[in-house]
Amino acid sequence: xxxxxxxxxxxxxxxxxxxxxxxxxxxxxxxxxxxxxxxxxxxxxxxxxxxxxxxxxxxxxxxxxxxxxxxxxxxxxxxxxxxxxxxxxxxxxxxxxxxxxxxxxxxxxxxxxxxxxxxxxxxxxxxxxxxxxxxxxxxxxxxxxxxxxxxxxxxxxxxxxxxxxxxxxxxxxxxxxxxxxxxxxxxxx
Numbered sequence: 683x684x685x686x687x688x689x690x691x692x693x694x695x696x697x698x699x700x701x702x703x704x705x706x707x708x709x710x711x712x713x714x715x716x717x718x719x720x721x722x723x724x725x726x727x728x729x730x731x732x733x734x735x736x737x738x739x740x741x742x743x744x745x746x747x748x749x750x751x752x753x754x755x756x757x758x759x760x761x762x763x764x765x766x767x768x769x770x771x772x773x774x775x776x777x778x779x780x781x782x783x784x785x786x787x788x789x790x791x792x793x794x795x796x797x798x799x800x801x802x803x804x805x806x807x808x809x810x811x812x813x814x815x816x817x818x819x820x821x822x823x824x825x826x827x828x829x830x831x832x833x834x835x836x837x838x839x840x841x842x843x844x845x846x847x848x849x850x851x852x853x854x855x856x857x858x859x860x861x862x863x864x865x866x867x868x869x870x871x
Contacts, residue, residue, distance in 0.1 A: 685801045685820040686725070686791065688810045689717060691859075692824050692837050698807055699834035700733065703827035708753040709855050710825065715757040717823065718764065722799035725783075725791070728770035730806035735778050738762055767794060767802075769809055788816045807835045815842050821865055822847060828858035 691703045738761045746755055766780035776782050783790045794802060804810050813819050847864035854860050
């Protein structure tokens with residue numbers, strides 16, 4: 683069974699908007715590239731999928747854009763070639779190595795988790811909230827940025843039940859960001 687890992691950058695005040703933290707640097711991009719390699723497929727909601735596609739899909743020319751630094755290319759190549767599943771009831775179709783997932787969310791994700799492989803990686807804000815409420819997330823991975831955003835979407839806002847977590851890994855970056863990986867603590871029956 684594949685594990686489902688929720689991974690996201692978050693500010694000290696819990697904001698997870700992609701522009702709220704620090705701009706990516708070589709160290710954080712290397713970290714995310716390594717973490718993405720631990721997954722067989724990426725799972726996104728429509729909004730996150732379209733945002734990632736607009737930033738990281740390799741242009742038809744086959745050449746990465748001039749704005750991209752050389753140290754961003756390994757991440758771009760990893761996400762570009764990764765298998766993707768897009769949860770959406772409104773998206774007509776998807777390419778970029780992607781398949782649209784429709785119907786009952788819990789059933790669809792349980793089916794994906796049953797497939798052989800190393801793991802699934804989910805990002806974004808709305809979809810992970812629904813998956814957390816369904817108890818389907820096996821690992822939580824947050825890169826906490828040393829920034830107070832003051833506004834924007836916050837991490838798992840509206841979660842129905844408290845989820846206790848156990849810290850299993852921690853890594854500090856030169857930027858002051860801290861990557862932390864947690865496992866849910868089972869609730870006693």
